[in-house]
Amino acid sequence: MTKLKNDLFLRACKGKPVEYTPIWIMRQAGRYLPEYRAVRKKSDFISMCKTPELAAEVTIQPVDLIGVDAAIIFSDILVIPEAMGMHLEMIESKGPKLHNPIRSMDGINKLKTIDPFEDLKYVLDAVRLTKKELNGRVPLIGFAGSPWTLMTYMVEGGGTKSFSEIKKFIYNHPMAAHLLLDKIADTVADYLSAKIEAGANAVQIFDTWGGILSPTDFEEFSLRYIKKIVSNIRRKDEPVIVFAKGVHYKLDELADCGADVIGLDWTMEIGKVRNKIGDKVALQGNLDPTVLYADKEKIRNEAVRVLKSFGKHTGHIFNLGHGILPDVPPENAKFLVDVVREESKKFH
Amino acid sequence: MTKLKNDLFLRACKGKPVEYTPIWIMRQAGRYLPEYRAVRKKSDFISMCKTPELAAEVTIQPVDLIGVDAAIIFSDILVIPEAMGMHLEMIESKGPKLHNPIRSMDGINKLKTIDPFEDLKYVLDAVRLTKKELNGRVPLIGFAGSPWTLMTYMVEGGGTKSFSEIKKFIYNHPMAAHLLLDKIADTVADYLSAKIEAGANAVQIFDTWGGILSPTDFEEFSLRYIKKIVSNIRRKDEPVIVFAKGVHYKLDELADCGADVIGLDWTMEIGKVRNKIGDKVALQGNLDPTVLYADKEKIRNEAVRVLKSFGKHTGHIFNLGHGILPDVPPENAKFLVDVVREESKKFH
Numbered sequence: 001m002t003k004l005k006n007d008l009f010l011r012a013c014k015g016k017p018v019e020y021t022p023i024w025i026m027r028q029a030g031r032y033l034p035e036y037r038a039v040r041k042k043s044d045f046i047s048m049c050k051t052p053e054l055a056a057e058v059t060i061q062p063v064d065l066i067g068v069d070a071a072i073i074f075s076d077i078l079v080i081p082e083a084m085g086m087h088l089e090m091i092e093s094k095g096p097k098l099h100n101p102i103r104s105m106d107g108i109n110k111l112k113t114i115d116p117f118e119d120l121k122y123v124l125d126a127v128r129l130t131k132k133e134l135n136g137r138v139p140l141i142g143f144a145g146s147p148w149t150l151m152t153y154m155v156e157g158g159g160t161k162s163f164s165e166i167k168k169f170i171y172n173h174p175m176a177a178h179l180l181l182d183k184i185a186d187t188v189a190d191y192l193s194a195k196i197e198a199g200a201n202a203v204q205i206f207d208t209w210g211g212i213l214s215p216t217d218f219e220e221f222s223l224r225y226i227k228k229i230v231s232n233i234r235r236k237d238e239p240v241i242v243f244a245k246g247v248h249y250k251l252d253e254l255a256d257c258g259a260d261v262i263g264l265d266w267t268m269e270i271g272k273v274r275n276k277i278g279d280k281v282a283l284q285g286n287l288d289p290t291v292l293y294a295d296k297e298k299i300r301n302e303a304v305r306v307l308k309s310f311g312k313h314t315g316h317i318f319n320l321g322h323g324i325l326p327d328v329p330p331e332n333a334k335f336l337v338d339v340v341r342e343e344s345k346k347f348h
Numbered sequence: 349m350t351k352l353k354n355d356l357f358l359r360a361c362k363g364k365p366v367e368y369t370p371i372w373i374m375r376q377a378g379r380y381l382p383e384y385r386a387v388r389k390k391s392d393f394i395s396m397c398k399t400p401e402l403a404a405e406v407t408i409q410p411v412d413l414i415g416v417d418a419a420i421i422f423s424d425i426l427v428i429p430e431a432m433g434m435h436l437e438m439i440e441s442k443g444p445k446l447h448n449p450i451r452s453m454d455g456i457n458k459l460k461t462i463d464p465f466e467d468l469k470y471v472l473d474a475v476r477l478t479k480k481e482l483n484g485r486v487p488l489i490g491f492a493g494s495p496w497t498l499m500t501y502m503v504e505g506g507g508t509k510s511f512s513e514i515k516k517f518i519y520n521h522p523m524a525a526h527l528l529l530d531k532i533a534d535t536v537a538d539y540l541s542a543k544i545e546a547g548a549n550a551v552q553i554f555d556t557w558g559g560i561l562s563p564t565d566f567e568e569f570s571l572r573y574i575k576k577i578v579s580n581i582r583r584k585d586e587p588v589i590v591f592a593k594g595v596h597y598k599l600d601e602l603a604d605c606g607a608d609v610i611g612l613d614w615t616m617e618i619g620k621v622r623n624k625i626g627d628k629v630a631l632q633g634n635l636d637p638t639v640l641y642a643d644k645e646k647i648r649n650e651a652v653r654v655l656k657s658f659g660k661h662t663g664h665i666f667n668l669g670h671g672i673l674p675d676v677p678p679e680n681a682k683f684l685v686d687v688v689r690e691e692s693k694k695f696h
Contacts, residue, residue: 162673163638164641164673164675167636168638168641171638171639171642172641172642172643211615212615213636214614214615214636214669215617246594248615249596249615249617267561267594267597268563268597288561288565290511290512290515290516294520295519295520305564321562325512327512
């Protein structure tokens with residue numbers, strides 16, 4: 001195994017001392033980069049996920065171009081429902097569509113039990129190839145959707161504003177919902193374990209839709225299965241990050257879920273959260289992604305505000321509070337990385 | 349003036365003793381009611397807003413059919429940008445569109461200064477007619493959008509998922525943004541004062557998009573102008589309610605904004621919020637609107653959970669944490685009202 005030249009991210013995940021605050025950016029391998037769009041022009045989104053050479057290429061782009069301290073494998077959370085047998089389609093400018101959404105036990109019974117080494121081999125191949133090409137420059141993060149977020153897509157059949165179908169499903173078929181969540185949790189735990197085996201240095205669970213649940217429903221339908229995954233991932237020292245967008249109301253419980261790092265969206269004051277939950281987990285985040293639309297002075301001020309709010313502690317990974325937006329100028333992303341590197345030194 | 353036969357809602361807004369917890373439902377005059385859809389079939393949405401007879405008819409429907417303790421005048425927050433000179437169009441199943449969205453000082457300068465008694469006379473006529481037809485059965489609520497929420501629509505030109513244009517606007521043209529917010533705040537204060545003069549017994553300010561702002565941006569671009577409105581509304585004893593969806597991070601500041609009531613979305617535990625901010629304001633909310641998809645047992649359990657969480661105090665107005673969804677069975681809304689009436693007695 002190649003020794004990492006820059007392991008700041010991994011150290012920060014474990015609350016260990018660092019020289020400066022490491023930074024990576026959610027969706028950093030994405031449309032805001034002209035170099036990404038050039039690859040995307042030659043291939044559709046799903047084929048990019050399924051072609052290890054292309055996935056590795058765009059995964060490494062932000063390391064070269066933006067200078068981030070960690071890479072995250074280019075993929076999509078919906079590769080899991082697809083591997084389980086659902087038909088996934090990415091509709092240009094409309095988002096993902098999962099055909100024949102699940103609405104009953106019948107749909108659940110049709111789902112396949114998968115072996116990630118076989119059914120998601122292309123992701124693991126992409127991880128292996130990326131690791132080889134990164135050659136130890138920075139750590140590589142693997143990721144998956146949370147059971148709640150994946151089930152939301154599987155029941156809604158795609159994105160949604162009202163979450164009507166998923167809420168009808170959990171309220172009117174709670175037993176079926178729990179069965180499905182459990183099945184997804186097992187699959188995700190296996191999948192993330194396989195990614196680590198293939199070389200991922202850390203994994204992140206995205207609970208994009210956790211925050212649309214009431215506090216009690218979040219515990220019942222999301223947190224419980226995140227916990228199951230975290231305790232079932234086969235890992236040595238690889239950190240687990242949980243990012244539950246909008247879940248401002250269960251931060252103590254999230255901090256106790258077994259993860260090493262909790263990701264925060266931009267509506268939370270990172271310093272207040274740290275005061276509340278202490279140092280038992282590291283925190284990741286949480287600059288408002290739209291700040292990258294602003295001029296350099298504003299970007300610097302807002303980045304410094306986040307650093308100051310967190311304060312002179314270990315255990316901070318700088319990131320945006322949500323994915324980078326596709327119309328952000330890449331030079332602003334690069335500027336943010338430079339500013340965090342420069343300004344954070346005085347906090348360590 | 350007709351004396352109110354049921355003034356529970358007004359008493360609860362002021363933290364006074366009540367026999368049971370009053371309830372009304374955001375968007376209660378809406379598409380989930382077949383009786384509403386029958387009116388809507390004969391007229392487009394904007395014409396309904398502009399025809400006092402139709403607005404009054406649908407405003408009173410939930411009082412008759414669902415049994416709520418307050419009526420809220422049927423209207424739309426976008427009547428203000430329209431009165432200020434923007435061209436408003438409601439596009440079926442797509443939502444509102446404001447043509448020629450504002451992106452510069454030029455757009456702001458073109459906005460008219462309005463006199464609500466002239467430019468929004470149809471709303472005031474609807475308030476007067478509704479009051480007459482309600483004949484003192486329950487109080488009537490008037491409402492408006494917050495400056496931040498209205499500006500978001502005026503700059504985006506309609507609904508948005510990414511909020512790119514409005515964020516670019518505030519970060520790159522902050523002076524213009526503040527000028528526009530100030531202009532809207534003055535307009536809204538005048539408009540709500542006129543509604544009270546026309547007979548509204550209370551007013552609610554909807555800050556639907558407050559929660560997409562970071563805590564510091566919320567104070568700068570939203571709260572400041574809500575405060576201005578609250579202090580400028582001409583009123584006697586009429587309560588002001590502020591509902592800032594998703595603003596879990598500035599509850600203390602909201603409670604100090606001068607409003608009598610703070611509305612809570614369903615991601616907040618109402619009892620925890622009360623413990624945090626005390627009894628200086630009443631609280632409104634906050635059942636997850638999707639609970640109305642569930643069966644009656646679940647609806648009862650969740651309604652009781654909210655009542656218990658708030659506890660044996662004065663100053664609670666029961667409501668959903670967001671608008672009622674259009675595909676909710678009306679009998680479930682009716683059941684909720686009955687359950688709250690019955691179950692809440694033991695808390696008073």
